[in-house]
Amino acid sequence: MKDSRNTVNLQSIMPVRISHGQRASKYLQTASGVRKMARICLVVTNGCAPDPRVERHARWLVELGYDVTIFAWDREHTLDVKSKRNGYVIQRTRTSKAKSSASIIRQKKRFLRSLKGQYDLIIHNDSDSIGTKNLDAPFSILDLHDIAHAWPIMQKTSLLRRILSSRMKRTLRKNVSRFGGFLTSSPGLSDYFDREFQFKSTVLLNVRNSSPLPRPMTKKIGFFGRIRDYDAMVLLIESCKKIGFSPIFAGDGACVDRLTKNYPNIDYRGPFDENDLNELMAEIDVMYALYNPERENIRRGALPVKMFDAAAFGRPTVTTANTPMGEFCLKNKLGTVATFGDVDAISNAILHAYELDVVVNHAEEDEQKKFMTVIESILDTHQEGSS
Known part of the structure; x- marks a missing residue:
């Protein structure tokens, strides 16, 4: 992870237009006119091995010129601590190994609190990733791939698991006002969070561009x-x-x-x-x-x-x-x-x-445009407030 001292606080900088018709704030400008690439981090409470949605969004951001880091949690100590691919970095943190539900909860908190640095935007992936205390950014987005508070009671229900699920719900409600934007992965989930938590979200389907391969037909x-x-x-x-x-x-x-x-x-x-x-x-x-x-x-x-x-x-x-x-x-x-x-x-x-053949009717570019609209509107909020 880069030394946070080398990053300029976004409170004293403003986005710069890169080209005509393009709203993306790839570079930020200080009062003295020094240009720096905007830094964005994504936080996920799994090992990112894989997390296609998170990596797809990271790739889109890199393609538009952002400096991107993914923070992931390597619970089992089996993954590379640092991976570089497609222009972004995956930085994995290892905590003590945990087997019981209670110890997993403790180690997840340790992971989130261990993350440090100053960024221009944080994208939290699922509501169980919002407990970061030492990551600083003037703006944040919550991307809800799923209903995280349903995970503890997915395999079995116990008093501890019900309590944990209830706490996760309360944490989400308490933190809704923190976020400048919300993403969800399906229309159904968007409707659910609107109804139960009273916030609107942009739906981004987990679509990738068609790259058909010959089928081996080997069952x-x-x-x-x-x-x-x-x-x-x-x-x-x-x-x-x-x-x-x-x-x-x-x-x-x-x-x-x-x-x-x-x-x-x-x-x-x-x-x-x-x-x-x-x-x-x-x-x-x-x-x-x-x-x-x-x-x-x-x-x-x-x-x-x-x-x-x-x-x-x-x-x-x-x-x-x-x-x-x-x-x-x-x-x-x-x-x-x-x-x-x-x-x-x-x-x-x-x-x-x-026996079926599949033809894709959705394009990644459509979802990418929606994603970047959310990113740009949030970063441009600062520009409007600073002008």
């Missing part, structure tokens, strides 16, 4: 992402056994150890990053994105990143029936749906998806 199905729903992974394994498919797993997550211990022969590739995705996609014919519909995130309209990723590479997805994500999948012809918990239905959905 392989992938799950590439955060592995934290053990039952969903077991359903994939058992469904594949019935129809002669081979599952490939990649990513980190709370259920990895349990899954690899109980199924030692599965094809697990470990954590991956954005640069690995092309090779992983080239190996599969179908993507698996089935989630328990009882999870609040799923009921409220979350849309899986992996469904959009798969479509961009020409792969159909199997997702959950009778949910907003399932309806979106069918409406946009991105794959098939199955009832969660029904191995026969899942097996049939995989076979059906295997």
Whole structure:
């Protein structure tokens, strides 16, 4: 991380127009006329291995000339402390390893409080990342990929987990006024936060540009992402056994150890990053994105990143029936749906998806424009206030 002493406080600087018709405040100007590149950091409470949405936004910012750092939390001490790619830096922090719910909460707080530096804008990713005490910036944005306060009670419900979920809700309500803008990943989530927390958000779908690859047609199905729903992974394994498919797993997550211990022969590739995705996609014919519909995130309209990723590479997805994500999948012809918990239905959905061709109807550029409009409007607020 760069020495914060080398960064000029945005309270005494103002954005400079770079070219006609372009509002992005890539460079900031001090009263003495010295120009410095605007510094933006993104905070996420996972290892960013992967976090496609966060890395996509970082790449967009770099393409427009911003100096970008992602702060991530390496809970398991398995990832590179520092990674550089596509012009941005991922800086990972390791705290003491934690297994129990209580210790995970403590270590997450330690991670957030350990982050230091002065930036021109902070983008917090999900509401559990807002407890940073020593990161300074005049502006901040909250990007809600999901409903973070639903995570503690996703796998099981206990008094401690209910208390934690309730505290996370209160923390979000208490901090709403801090943020200059809000992003969400689906229309359903946007409606939920508007109704329950009384703030408007800009919806950014997790879309990437189409890069279709030839399908190998070798009956392989992938799950590439955060592995934290053990039952969903077991359903994939058992469904594949019935129809002669081979599952490939990649990513980190709370259920990895349990899954690899109980199924030692599965094809697990470990954590991956954005640069690995092309090779992983080239190996599969179908993507698996089935989630328990009882999870609040799923009921409220979350849309899986992996469904959009798969479509961009020409792969159909199997997702959950009778949910907003399932309806979106069918409406946009991105794959098939199955009832969660029904191995026969899942097996049939995989076979059906295997025969489908996918055509992408969404473009990354549309989401990028919406994203940059939010960024620029917030940074330009300072210019208007300083003029």
